[in-house]
Amino acid sequence: MSQLADNVVRFTRILRAAGLPAGTGRVLEALRAVEAVGVSSRAGVYHALRAVLVSRRAERELFDEAFRAFFRAPELVDPALAGLLSQVQVPIEERKGMTRRLAEAMGVPPLKELVQPVERVEFDMSLTWSDRETLRKKDFEQMSAEELARTRAAVARLRLPIPEVPIRRFRPDAAGARIDLRATLRAASRGGFGQLDLRWRTRQRRPPPIVCLCDISGSMERYTRVLLGFVHALTNDRHRVFTFLFGTRLTDVTRHLRRRDVDVALTRVSKAVVDWGGGTRIGATLGEFNRRWARRVLSGAVVLLITDGLDRDGGAGLARQMERLHKSCRRLIWLNPLLRYAGFEPRAAGIRAILPHVDEHRPVHNLESLEQLISALGGRTTDGRSGRSVRTSP
Amino acid sequence: MADGNLPASVDDTLALLRAGDYVADEGLATALFLSLKLGRPLLLEGEAGVGKTEVAKVLARTLGRRMIRLQCYEGLDAAAALYEWDYARQMIEIRLAEAAGQRDKEGLERTVFDSRFLIQRPLLQAIAVPAGTPAPVLLIDELDRADEPFEAFLLEVLSDFQITVPEIGTFTAASPPLVIITSNRTREIHDALKRRCFYAWIDYPDLERELEIVRVRLPGISEGLGRQVVAFVQKLRDKDLFKLPGIAETLDWAQALVALDTGALDAARVDATLGVLLKYQDDVAKIRGAETAAILGSMG
Numbered sequence: 290m291s292q293l294a295d296n297v298v299r300f301t302r303i304l305r306a307a308g309l310p311a312g313t314g315r316v317l318e319a320l321r322a323v324e325a326v327g328v329s330s331r332a333g334v335y336h337a338l339r340a341v342l343v344s345r346r347a348e349r350e351l352f353d354e355a356f357r358a359f360f361r362a363p364e365l366v367d368p369a370l371a372g373l374l375s376q377v378q379v380p381i382e383e384r385k386g387m388t389r390r391l392a393e394a395m396g397v398p399p400l401k402e403l404v405q406p407v408e409r410v411e412f413d414m415s416l417t418w419s420d421r422e423t424l425r426k427k428d429f430e431q432m433s434a435e436e437l438a439r440t441r442a443a444v445a446r447l448r449l450p451i452p453e454v455p456i457r458r459f460r461p462d463a464a465g466a467r468i469d470l471r472a473t474l475r476a477a478s479r480g481g482f483g484q485l486d487l488r489w490r491t492r493q494r495r496p497p498p499i500v501c502l503c504d505i506s507g508s509m510e511r512y513t514r515v516l517l518g519f520v521h522a523l524t525n526d527r528h529r530v531f532t533f534l535f536g537t538r539l540t541d542v543t544r545h546l547r548r549r550d551v552d553v554a555l556t557r558v559s560k561a562v563v564d565w566g567g568g569t570r571i572g573a574t575l576g577e578f579n580r581r582w583a584r585r586v587l588s589g590a591v592v593l594l595i596t597d598g599l600d601r602d603g604g605a606g607l608a609r610q611m612e613r614l615h616k617s618c619r620r621l622i623w624l625n626p627l628l629r630y631a632g633f634e635p636r637a638a639g640i641r642a643i644l645p646h647v648d649e650h651r652p653v654h655n656l657e658s659l660e661q662l663i664s665a666l667g668g669r670t671t672d673g674r675s676g677r678s679v680r681t682s683p
Numbered sequence: 684m685a686d687g688n689l690p691a692s693v694d695d696t697l698a699l700l701r702a703g704d705y706v707a708d709e710g711l712a713t714a715l716f717l718s719l720k721l722g723r724p725l726l727l728e729g730e731a732g733v734g735k736t737e738v739a740k741v742l743a744r745t746l747g748r749r750m751i752r753l754q755c756y757e758g759l760d761a762a763a764a765l766y767e768w769d770y771a772r773q774m775i776e777i778r779l780a781e782a783a784g785q786r787d788k789e790g791l792e793r794t795v796f797d798s799r800f801l802i803q804r805p806l807l808q809a810i811a812v813p814a815g816t817p818a819p820v821l822l823i824d825e826l827d828r829a830d831e832p833f834e835a836f837l838l839e840v841l842s843d844f845q846i847t848v849p850e851i852g853t854f855t856a857a858s859p860p861l862v863i864i865t866s867n868r869t870r871e872i873h874d875a876l877k878r879r880c881f882y883a884w885i886d887y888p889d890l891e892r893e894l895e896i897v898r899v900r901l902p903g904i905s906e907g908l909g910r911q912v913v914a915f916v917q918k919l920r921d922k923d924l925f926k927l928p929g930i931a932e933t934l935d936w937a938q939a940l941v942a943l944d945t946g947a948l949d950a951a952r953v954d955a956t957l958g959v960l961l962k963y964q965d966d967v968a969k970i971r972g973a974e975t976a977a978i979l980g981s982m983g
Contacts, residue, residue: 343884344877349884
């Protein structure tokens with residue numbers, strides 16, 4: 290019994306070190322679960338521990354690996370052997386397949402990196418785009434102090450003027466249009482039902498969710514740093530902001546951007562992304578978004594699509610995906626850094642595929658335009674550029 | 684305790700579900716067994732149509748319990764989840780008292796806020812069961828659709844299984860309900876709530892299990908057609924589709940094919956009934972024709 294407890298404690302400790310949120314409170318629960326199903330079969334113990342210690346699908350793999358490694362070969366029923374399990378030596382050939390995190394958590398020295406460092410591809414200007422997927426990670430340079438200050442100042446003024454939408458919950462409101470019967474009767478009961486003074490209520494409102502789809506390909510390189518700062522501020526300013534980065538593949542960085550500290554958040558983002566500054570496959574990545582995420586995050590959302598529309602795939606399949614995206618959201622706003630050029634003409638295939646499916650098309654190429662964007666979205670049309678916004682016919 | 688008929692082991696749980704025509708795998712059965720034995724909610728996640736809600740229904744049926752269902756939606760509030768007063772009848776009561784010339788204010792208050800006028804919503808129903816009746820099965824369906832404030836509120840209810848109505852008093856569950864929570868993962872459920880639950884992810888079944896499900900649920904189907912239907916759907920799940928067909932779709936499709944007197948699958952019949960299986964026009968257009976023929980061909 291105490292042997293079993295000891296093993297469960299050790300196992301959860303390993304899970305915790307490997308990044309699974311298996312808090313100490315769960316140990317007791319896990320122990321009770323194992324006792325409830327009995328230790329006679331390995332599968333029983335496995336399923337019992339999993340039902341307690343795993344609480345999201347993505348954690349299952351890590352759990353499975355940890356379980357295999359920890360409770361290897363010997364049967365649990367033999368307490369003498371079970372006690373040795375935690376010191377089990379993992380054979381070299383099995384280490385390759387082991388998650389690095391897990392290997393580190395178990396104190397197994399990781400094998401040498403098998404991944405070859407991918408050679409660095411230089412991009413000279415923002416108007417070129419790469420022809421190959423460059424799988425490399427890129428560190429964010431620190432924003433200059435001045436840049437940061439201006440971004441934060443701009444963001445502090447940021448009130449995205451996306452109209453709030455009514456929800457089904459009510460709040461008391463003296464000027465409301467509906468009678469709040471519950472409050473009315475309660476008030477009346479206090480006054481001994483001498484008279485009924487009507488109380489009123491109105492629907493609560495809340496801002497719709499925002500989904501940012503941000504292009505991080507080579508041609509966007511110059512802008513992503515500032516724009517991600519913008520998105521980070523947005524994420525921390527309100528609830529329900531989801532952010533996805535795309536180049537040649539789609540990465541969900543919402544959780545990372547929720548970190549309060551902008552540097553910590555952006556460092557985590559840069560670690561999560563593998564296709565930094567490479568090419569763009571807008572159609573394919575938007576397709577992936579539509580399939581995997583649209584139904585989960587898009588209901589009633591406002592989409593900010595941040596891209597220059599330069600597509601390595603030449604816009605293949607893009608129009609169809611844009612149409613689906615547009616149909617599944619409340620409002621689609623395209624933020625395009627290329628729009629700053631006075632002579633901007635939608636010639637590239639990707640751009641022409643996107644244009645018919647956006648509600649608004651705005652420039653974002655520097656802080657200034659970001660500030661303009663904010664004020665323009667705020668309904669205060671400050672300069673002629675906002676006249677460029679594209680309204681599509683239904 | 685009126686909970687005498689709960690399963691005693693994982694195998695019992697499997698058998699219990701099987702008796703209700705539900706074919707479960709060991710992971711789900713273990714999680715369900717633990718949740719029943721240790722009295723914690725069971726959180727079920729999985730794609731739409733894999734049989735999450737069905738678990739609660741089968742459980743209620745086989746255990747002979749009442750099932751109480753709370754369907755979640757954005758903006759779900761206490762009035763819809765807990766209780767509501769019947770205002771119209773309260774008003775009438777006040778008018779009647781007035782007409783009868785009743786002057787006793789406190790007596791009137793007691794009458795107006797009497798439990799006769801209390802409309803019980805699902806959560807209160809599940810907790811305010813009369814002593815002696817077995818605890819009901821409480822299904823909290825699609826919790827991901829409700830918003831975060833409701834989730835926090837639910838956490839409170841699920842921790843102590845008691846609900847206070849200020850005008851009446853506190854209801855406490857004699858024996859706590861068997862709680863099953865489902866989520867389609869349109870958003871992540873908060874960790875605090877997850878910690879209170881046993882968790883099971885229901886996957887699409889493999890070929891053998893899905894075939895068994897079809898046999899159990901549609902006893903009238905011929906072995907050959909059942910096998911073809913399941914093989915086709917399994918292949919379809921490898922395709923790059925907007926919405927993959929769930930078990931519910933498999934069963935609907937098989938039923939449709941039986942109703943059409945289908946002996947064996949052919950391309951024309953598949954194309955004509957594809958709408959039962961795929962719920963997006965894009966998906967139907969993608970599979971119809973060449974893909975259908977290719978899948979049928981690969982099945983041999």
